[in-house]
Amino acid sequence: DADVTQTPRNRITKTGKRIMLECSQTKGHDRMYWYRQDPGLGLRLIYYSFDVKDINKGEISDGYSVSRQAQAKFSLSLESAIPNQTALYFCATSDGQGWDEQFFGPGTRLTVL
Amino acid sequence: DQQVKQNSPSLSVQEGRISILNCDYTNSMFDYFLWYKKYPAEGPTFLISISSIKDKNEDGRFTVFLNKSAKHLSLHIVPSQPGDSAVYFCAASAPAGGYQKVTFGTGTKLQVIP
Numbered sequence: 091d092a093d094v095t096q097t098p099r100n101r102i103t104k105t106g107k108r109i110m111l112e113c114s115q116t117k118g119h120d121r122m123y124w125y126r127q128d129p130g131l132g133l134r135l136i137y138y139s140f141d142v143k144d145i146n147k148g149e150i151s152d153g154y155s156v157s158r159q160a161q162a163k164f165s166l167s168l169e170s171a172i173p174n175q176t177a178l179y180f181c182a183t184s185d186g187q188g189w190d191e192q193f194f195g196p197g198t199r200l201t202v203l
Numbered sequence: 204d205q206q207v208k209q210n211s212p213s214l215s216v217q218e219g220r221i222s223i224l225n226c227d228y229t230n231s232m233f234d235y236f237l238w239y240k241k242y243p244a245e246g247p248t249f250l251i252s253i254s255s256i257k258d259k260n261e262d263g264r265f266t267v268f269l270n271k272s273a274k275h276l277s278l279h280i281v282p283s284q285p286g287d288s289a290v291y292f293c294a295a296s297a298p299a300g301g302y303q304k305v306t307f308g309t310g311t312k313l314q315v316i317p
Contacts, residue, residue, distance in 0.1 A: 094246070121302075130212070132292065132309040133247070140302065180246050189235035189254070189296060190303040194246030 093117045094195035096181050102201045103171050111166045111198050113181030121184045122164040123192065124148075124156060126177040133180065139164055140186070171202040206230045207295050209308040217316050222280040224311050226293030229274060233295040235303065236269060238278050241290045241310070250291070251278070283315045 094115045103109050113122065124136040125148075135148030137156040145156060153175060157165045168175055178199050182192040208227045216222045226236075234255045239247035253260040253267045253276070260267050266279045280287055293308040 125307075130309055132207075132209075133307040135305075182246070186302065189237060189252045190305070191237070191249045191252070192247075192305065194248065196244065196246050 092196070094181060094183055094193055096179075096195040096198050098198060099196065100199045102203065104203050105172055107171050109168045109171055109200070111179055111181075111200070113164045113166070113195055115162050115164075115181075115183045115193075115195075117183050117185075117193060118161075119183035119185045119193070120161060121186055121190075122158065123182040123184070124154075124164070124166045125180045125182065126150070126175075127180065127197075128177050136166065136179075168200075168202075171200075173202045176200060176202045205309075207293055207306045207308040209291075209293050209311050211311050212309070213312040213314070215314045215316060216283045218285055219282045222278075222283045222287065222313055222315065224278040224280075224291050224293075224313065226276045226278075226308055227274060228276075228295050230295070230297060230306075231274070232297040233306075234298065235296045236267070236276050237294040237296070237305075238265075238267060239292040239294060239307075241292065247292055280313075283313075285315050285317050288313055288315045 123138045125133045139158045155167045181195040184190045184192045237252040238250040240250045241247040269276045290310045290312045292310045296303040296305045
């Protein structure tokens with residue numbers, strides 16, 4: 091079974107709709123992250139959390155919110171989706187040790203029409 | 204302000220030959236450098252890392268070289284295999300408020316031709 095899972099894997103929605111992307115992990119890591127990948131822009135950090143009570147904005151948090159429901163669960167919400175939020179979204183976890191290697195989920199492809 | 208740059212969006216190499224993927228950075232505070240590999244429909248997976256105090260790290264067919272004076276690192280894959288075809292992300296991290304802040308490059312798509 092995958093250590094980091096994301097649901098849904100694909101989603102098509104309309105402008106103005108609220109959407110939630112969910113992430114679960116079985117690695118026992120305290121640190122969790124949400125990234126988006128756009129062509130030519132690499133991976134950009136949206137939000138990160140070091141424990142249930144700790145939520146931090148990344149470099150592109152505008153238009154997004156997150157919830158850390160438990161150590162194993164970290165959700166990303168788009169309150170009112172817009173077309174330029176069309177992207178591939180990745181959740182990741184890490185244990186904070188050494189170079190802090192991150193373990194990624196398989197991604198969610200989101201299309202906002 | 205792209206602190207980690209991968210100037211080659213794609214690279215094609217014949218099977219058995221060497222693949223060299225390049226990465227440049229601007230922040231002298233980076234203390235770890237990592238390479239991740241990404242296959243289609245999967246998330247990135249960690250491949251190899253190097254500390255800023257070293258200039259080379261080797262793991263099987265994969266070697267990463269770091270040139271701090273030039274702010275440049277490269278990933279060498281020898282010999283290249285068709286299964287190495289993937290997108291490779293260079294990443295660099297620096298201490299920031301108690302954690303290692305990671306910055307990713309834009310990726311290089313490697314195609315290994317059988």
